Amino acid sequence: MKAVTYHGKRDVRVDEVPDPAIEQPTDAIIRVTSSGICGSDLHLYEVMGAFMDEGDVLGHEPMGIVEAVGSEITQIKPGDRVVVPFNVSCGRCYMCQQQLYSQCETTQVRDQGKGASLLGYTKLYGQVPGGQAELLRVPQAHFGPIKVPEGPPDERFVFLSDVLPTAWQAVVYAAVPDGGTVAVFGLGPIGQMSSRIALHQGASQVFGIDLVEERLEMARRHGIQAIDLRQHEDIATALRGLTSGRGPDSVIDAVGMEAHGAPLGKLAHQLAGLLPDSITTAVMEKAGVDRLSVLHTAIDTVRRGGTISLSGVYGGAADPMPMMDLFDKQIQLRMGQANVKRWVDEILPLLQDGDPLAVDDLATHRLPLEEAPHAYEMFQKKENGAIKILLQP
Numbered sequence: 345m346k347a348v349t350y351h352g353k354r355d356v357r358v359d360e361v362p363d364p365a366i367e368q369p370t371d372a373i374i375r376v377t378s379s380g381i382c383g384s385d386l387h388l389y390e391v392m393g394a395f396m397d398e399g400d401v402l403g404h405e406p407m408g409i410v411e412a413v414g415s416e417i418t419q420i421k422p423g424d425r426v427v428v429p430f431n432v433s434c435g436r437c438y439m440c441q442q443q444l445y446s447q448c449e450t451t452q453v454r455d456q457g458k459g460a461s462l463l464g465y466t467k468l469y470g471q472v473p474g475g476q477a478e479l480l481r482v483p484q485a486h487f488g489p490i491k492v493p494e495g496p497p498d499e500r501f502v503f504l505s506d507v508l509p510t511a512w513q514a515v516v517y518a519a520v521p522d523g524g525t526v527a528v529f530g531l532g533p534i535g536q537m538s539s540r541i542a543l544h545q546g547a548s549q550v551f552g553i554d555l556v557e558e559r560l561e562m563a564r565r566h567g568i569q570a571i572d573l574r575q576h577e578d579i580a581t582a583l584r585g586l587t588s589g590r591g592p593d594s595v596i597d598a599v600g601m602e603a604h605g606a607p608l609g610k611l612a613h614q615l616a617g618l619l620p621d622s623i624t625t626a627v628m629e630k631a632g633v634d635r636l637s638v639l640h641t642a643i644d645t646v647r648r649g650g651t652i653s654l655s656g657v658y659g660g661a662a663d664p665m666p667m668m669d670l671f672d673k674q675i676q677l678r679m680g681q682a683n684v685k686r687w688v689d690e691i692l693p694l695l696q697d698g699d700p701l702a703v704d705d706l707a708t709h710r711l712p713l714e715e716a717p718h719a720y721e722m723f724q725k726k727e728n729g730a731i732k733i734l735l736q737p
Contacts, residue, residue, distance in 0.1 A: 347477035364481035369416040372485035378498035380405035395466035404430035404463040406475025426489035429684035432461040435487030446681035510682035511537035517678035518653035524593035531559035535598035580644040591647035654679035
């Protein structure tokens with residue numbers, strides 16, 4: 345089969361690789377019909393190569409048609425249309441019983457000190473072959489796959505794999521008061537959907553902050569008060585001016601480690617990428633390498649007693665944090681990988697009932713799997729209005 349594989353920094357290729365097969369009675373095989381490129385994939389493309397091997401299959405946002413199932417699979421069957429969560433979780437262990445599916449004890453990568461395994465995402469998270477491929481082996485398929493109805497195009501459902509649950513959790517963790525205000529930093533796919541979900545759940549004002557014109561325009565189409573970062577020397581002061589001088593009740597950081605306008609963090613990324621893998625691994629595990637400008641701005645922006653929700657991924661182990669400000673402002677801080685299936689029962693009915701979250705207006709590009717190298721480059725450079733790209737085998 346054809347699959348998108350890692351070959352080094354900014355070097356992904358479409359290779360012929362062996363077809364997957366059922367290995368465990370809880371496995372399933374799906375024929376992939378769509379698979380998204382995620383901002384987290386750009387971390388692998390750019391800076392986290394030390395945790396990858398050449399030939400690793402990428403991708404953690406797939407959906408498709410079930411081709412085969414293991415002997416213990418009863419809730420899905422060949423021919424079913426399914427979305428596959430990026431968490432590999434069993435649904436049975438202590439953590440899964442707490443609905444903390446991203447911490448599943450059955451698939452935890454204990455030798456790396458990490459939580460549940462993830463599809464297509466580095467040695468840190470189990471090195472499970474990903475879904476940017478023609479076929480995908482789905483571990484723990486007795487629990488993970490989400491059946492979706494026939495009819496609507498893939499774009500209506502594929503974002504259940506990651507984008508929608510991540511954005512939904514970001515809003516829940518932001519604890520926006522009824523009729524409250526929220527600022528969303530970063531209007532990529534997670535920021536776009538977090539903004540729409542916050543409005544859907546009753547926020548009175550949602551401020552979306554970015555510096556890419558196409559992203560700002562998309563946000564405006566959906567009732568978001570889009571703010572161009574390039575037009576404000578001090579965005580925290582500007583947001584306080586829009587919220588009675590206090591700052592928003594809640595702030596969502598949907599940017600993470602690759603924030604623009606953070607030259608020291610950018611330098612750390614570039615230097616880490618130039619080191620031998622063994623040294624880069626140690627740097628990522630022991631040092632502060634993130635671009636923290638957005639997180640620091642979030643702390644400055646949120647009102648006293650407010651909440652910051654982190655959905656953007658951070659990778660450094662020793663990044664400096666302004667603990668005095670966090671304590672003095674009595675800020676609550678919540679974060680973590682999305683527990684995908686925790687939120688599916690709330691989201692899926694919205695996708696079947698008139699599309700109130702406007703998920704049909706998120707994917708900007710749909711490209712054949714063979715064009716994955718071009719798609720990654722375009723997404724990384726934010727060219728041609730690329731906000732969300734779907735690969736279609």
